[in-house]
Amino acid sequence: MSDMEQGYHFNVMRRAIESIDAGDEAKSLEDLAGEMGMSPAHFQRLFTKWAGVSPKRFQQYLTLGHAKALLHDHFTTLDTSNAVGLSGSGRLHDLFLRWEAMSPGEFARKGAGLVIYWGWFPSPFGLSLVMGTEKGICGIGFAAEMGEAEAMQDLTSRWPEAAFVEAPERLRPWVESAYAGKAGAEGKTPLHMIGSPLQIKVWEALMRIPSGEVTTYSEIARAIGKPAAVRAVGTAVGRNPVSWLIPCHRAMRKSGGLGGYHWGLPVKRALLAYETAQAEAG
CATH class of the missing domain: 1.10.10.60 (Homeodomain-like)
Known part of the structure; x- marks a missing residue:
């Protein structure tokens, strides 16, 4: 398709x-x-x-009842020993993604000296704004609920000192391999995660939730060694800049409630439903 x-x-x-x-x-x-x-x-x-x-x-x-059923039947317990921190090389290999984090010092500079390329691309969930550095994709946002202008403002405001250059053709090979759910020409679809140390740990934990399964904010907090920081974890989940590929939509409340979703709850419901349907079809 x-x-x-x-x-x-x-x-x-x-x-x-x-x-x-x-x-x-x-x-x-x-x-x-x-x-x-x-x-x-x-x-x-x-x-x-x-x-x-x-x-x-x-x-x-x-249905909202399906969200509760997911939590009951497809709950993932994250392994603390494997989820805390990054490997010595600063990379996490997970499925078809190659993952690299910006250092805390680089993050503190708010993107100063960084060139971020961007473009609009169709996706299985409507029009998406994709951004990337020379190292890989650093942002994906969906415009279906908030609109194109707000999605652009949202992502660019995260790295206010960066230089933004429209260059969809530069990003297209990464985008196509990412949306197809398979490795690109180099064997992995590269991600360049730009966040604080806590955010990086939370996003790494999200990477460990398999497609078709879900976990809770409190489980993520436990997995990164900060069981009392559920609220901070929820904030970090909401600040995930790479939607779908870093699956923040798989994080839910312990009650079975969906919680929030940065790009709109209808999109979160569609993402969860789509993944469940793909698992059934496969």
Whole structure:
């Protein structure tokens, strides 16, 4: 499926989510298709191509009850000994990603002397703003809920002293391999994480949550050796600049509540539902 197709399919799905939320009961395929201006057969075919499961099944994954079920049935306990700190080389190899952190001193300079390239790209979850340095992707934001201007302001404000250069072609190979969920030409999709020491530890812990599974803010706090710092951990989760690839959407409240999501709760619900559907389809 092309990037343009993925983005179109997400827009259809987003409208379907809004329709589902507006009602008190589950909606039939015919009703949803009618609201999308499509025949039931076409809507089901398009939706299943995007999600991997039928609209009826996906609708179940979008409910708040599904979030609680995920926490009950797919809870991940993070290993403290493996999750605390970075390796001596400053790199974490996880799945198809190659991960490198900026030093605390570099972070304190707020991006001074750093060139950050940026571009807009279609994604499975709508239009995305991707940023990267010479070392790798340093930011991904979704514009579906907050809009393009606010997404741009959000990411650029994190490194106010950096020089920002529009260069989508420079980023495209990394973006394509990242969104496809596979290694790029060099064997890994590179990430360049720019954050405080606490944020880096939290983001590293997030990297250890497998797709289709979730954990809690308190579990992350325990895993990084700061069990009393749940609030600070929640803040660090919310400041994760690389959405989806560093899966902050897999962090939830102990109650089973979704908690917040920087790029909008509808996007978080879509991310969780999409991953569950992909796991089922696979």
